[in-house]
Amino acid sequence: xxxxxxxxxxxxxxxxxxxxxxxxxxxxxxxxxxxxxxxxxxxxxxxxxxxxxxxxxxxxxxxxxxxxxxxxxxxxxxxxxxxxxxxxxxxxxxxxxxxxxxxxxxxxxxxxxxxxxxxxxxxxxxxxxxxxxxxxxxxxxxxxxxxxxxxxxxxxxxxxxxxxxxxxxxxxxxxxxxxxxxxxxxxxxxxxxxxxxxxxxxxxxxxxxxxxxxxxxxxxxxxxxxxxxxxxxxxxxxxx
Amino acid sequence: xxxxxxxxxxxxxxxxxxxxxxxxxxxxxxxxxxxxxxxxxxxxxxxxxxxxxxxxxxxxxxxxxxxxxxxxxxxxxxxxxxxxxxxxxxxxxxxxxxxxxxxxxxxxxxxxxxxxxxxxxxxxxxxxxxxxxxxxxxxxxxxxxxxxxxxxxxxxxxxxxxxxxxxxxxxxxxxxxxxxxxxxxxxxxxxxxxxxxxxxxxxxxxxxxxxxxxxxxxx
Numbered sequence: 001x002x003x004x005x006x007x008x009x010x011x012x013x014x015x016x017x018x019x020x021x022x023x024x025x026x027x028x029x030x031x032x033x034x035x036x037x038x039x040x041x042x043x044x045x046x047x048x049x050x051x052x053x054x055x056x057x058x059x060x061x062x063x064x065x066x067x068x069x070x071x072x073x074x075x076x077x078x079x080x081x082x083x084x085x086x087x088x089x090x091x092x093x094x095x096x097x098x099x100x101x102x103x104x105x106x107x108x109x110x111x112x113x114x115x116x117x118x119x120x121x122x123x124x125x126x127x128x129x130x131x132x133x134x135x136x137x138x139x140x141x142x143x144x145x146x147x148x149x150x151x152x153x154x155x156x157x158x159x160x161x162x163x164x165x166x167x168x169x170x171x172x173x174x175x176x177x178x179x180x181x182x183x184x185x186x187x188x189x190x191x192x193x194x195x196x197x198x199x200x201x202x203x204x205x206x207x208x209x210x211x212x213x214x215x216x217x218x219x220x221x222x223x224x225x226x227x228x229x230x231x232x233x234x235x236x237x238x239x240x
Numbered sequence: 241x242x243x244x245x246x247x248x249x250x251x252x253x254x255x256x257x258x259x260x261x262x263x264x265x266x267x268x269x270x271x272x273x274x275x276x277x278x279x280x281x282x283x284x285x286x287x288x289x290x291x292x293x294x295x296x297x298x299x300x301x302x303x304x305x306x307x308x309x310x311x312x313x314x315x316x317x318x319x320x321x322x323x324x325x326x327x328x329x330x331x332x333x334x335x336x337x338x339x340x341x342x343x344x345x346x347x348x349x350x351x352x353x354x355x356x357x358x359x360x361x362x363x364x365x366x367x368x369x370x371x372x373x374x375x376x377x378x379x380x381x382x383x384x385x386x387x388x389x390x391x392x393x394x395x396x397x398x399x400x401x402x403x404x405x406x407x408x409x410x411x412x413x414x415x416x417x418x419x420x421x422x423x424x425x426x427x428x429x430x431x432x433x434x435x436x437x438x439x440x441x442x443x444x445x446x447x448x449x450x451x452x453x454x455x456x457x458x459x
Contacts, residue, residue, distance in 0.1 A: 050361055073369055087361065088362075089359065104376065105367045105372075133457075133459075135458065149366070
């Protein structure tokens with residue numbers, strides 16, 4: 001579904017990604033882990049072109065999206081993204097957060113957008129919050145709304161950029177539960193995370209990035225019990 | 241001290257008739273200033289350098305010269321350039337609108353930059369085009385934060401509009417000055433004009449507070 005070939009990203013002289021290649025199949029759940037500064041967030045943000053790659057190619061369903069003439073807005077409609085700091089629209093209610101893009105971008109009727117938004121809010125367990133403003137919600141609730149907002153566009157892939165890193169510990173679980181049930185629906189998911197337990201349980205494959213390179217790529221059971229590279233061993237020793 | 245307010249009493253309605261004139265100038269100029277101000281602020285934050293330069297140059301001209309001069313240039317100077325005499329009203333709308341836009345564009349630019357850049361990314365990630373992102377996501381948040389500054393600008397516009405006196409528009413200021421000339425009493429009519437301006441500014445202040453409170457309901 002997504003093919004990435006020799007992806008590179010520089011900020012001036014700083015090389016953040018030094019050539020990463022991989023392929024992601026439909027329905028696959030990928031956990032992207034690595035020390036901070038390893039380039040994992042940048043990697044994720046290149047996939048919907050929030051960062052413009054310096055070099056390399058990315059194909060999304062046989063469409064080369066790194067090409068200049070690609071309509072990236074069209075691609076982004078199919079790639080949902082969830083941010084570490086939620087980035088809900090603070091001046092819109094929860095319901096409006098969910099209906100805005102479907103109405104604006106996909107030209108859904110209001111009734112249809114609202115119907116779909118309510119369905120999603122029920123799924124993430126927040127149907128009673130539809131007329132609240134984001135500032136009234138807890139971190140965990142905000143992130144669940146953010147997931148629902150991304151899903152409202154009916155994406156084929158979901159990108160998660162450290163979705164639980166800004167949350168209080170007691171709120172991590174409710175967000176991970178939502179993500180888990182999403183994974184069970186067969187959604188293709190790329191998750192940058194520090195939640196090793198979650199990665200082990202839910203991911204089909206683990207990508208371990210360090211210093212802008214894809215150091216290791218394997219099934220979670222293998223990665224966590226028997227990491228091949230020294231760098232992965234050192235990392236796991238620190239976090240587990 | 242010999243204040244004789246009764247001498248100007250018959251002329252009070254005449255001065256009060258200047259209110260709609262002043263309001264008309266302020267309202268039209270505010271709309272021009274706001275719309276043009278938004279456009280200029282968007283040019284200023286653009287990644288395309290020449291657009292920044294155009295907007296910055298515009299601002300430097302209108303902030304760098306006196307408003308009276310701009311008004312005189314447009315009203316008295318335009319026949320030379322255009323070959324026609326434009327109306328005093330049109331000259332006032334233009335001068336105040338264009339001048340105000342320079343200040344408002346700086347206010348809005350600051351407001352846009354203060355909106356968390358995650359908002360932009362969230363909108364982009366949802367596939368929202370630039371225009372929708374600006375109009376529906378960024379500007380509403382920016383304007384909420386800069387509302388006090390915008391009210392400030394509207395207040396100065398209201399008072400500065402008294403400058404139209406020099407091109408012969410019968411606003412509050414000019415009428416009170418004329419009454420002064422007719423009655424040889426200047427203190428009373430001009431003080432009365434001051435009272436009218438003060439009341440108008442107070443009304444704007446209150447309106448601003450009401451709008452601000454309404455916009456803050458999402459906090």
